[in-house]
Amino acid sequence: MTVQLCVLLWARPGAAEAMAAYEDKVLALLGEHGGRVVQRARADGADGRPDEIQLIEFAGQDGYDAFMKDGRRVALADERDATVARTDLYPVTLSGA
Template sequence: MTIQFCVLLWARPGRADALAAYEDRVLALLGEHGGKVVQRARADGAEGRPDEVQLIEFTERAGYDGYLSDERRTALAAERDAAVARTDLYPVEFV
């Protein structure tokens, strides 16, 4: 069963470029787990808005779980923590 997510990301102050670079690296792993980026957009992060919005899809839940536990992704935790202040993830249905 396909699962779909909306991901909202807020950068730490002055770290929007680092957030984008980190996301470039980890999103490149999605395909190996049956996932893909459907849409990725950057915002200005002003007035509480996120710096990045993503729509992501996985062919099955196991792929999502595998992506979350991928050692290449988890090895970047310090890079993520230095760049990303907040992440909100919502299951959605694309229409």
């Protein structure tokens, strides 16, 4: 069954560009796990809003699990911790509308 997610990301103060660069690296791994970015948008992070919003889709749960455990992604944990203050992840159903 397809796994569809909405990811909201908040950068640490002054780290929005570095967070986007980190996300570029990890999102590049999605295809190897049957995943893809459906949409990615950057916001201003003002007034509690996230700095980045992503809609991501995986062909199945196994692909998502493999992505989360990917050694290259895990090796970037320090970079993630230095740039990402908060992540909210929600399962969603994507529509064509």
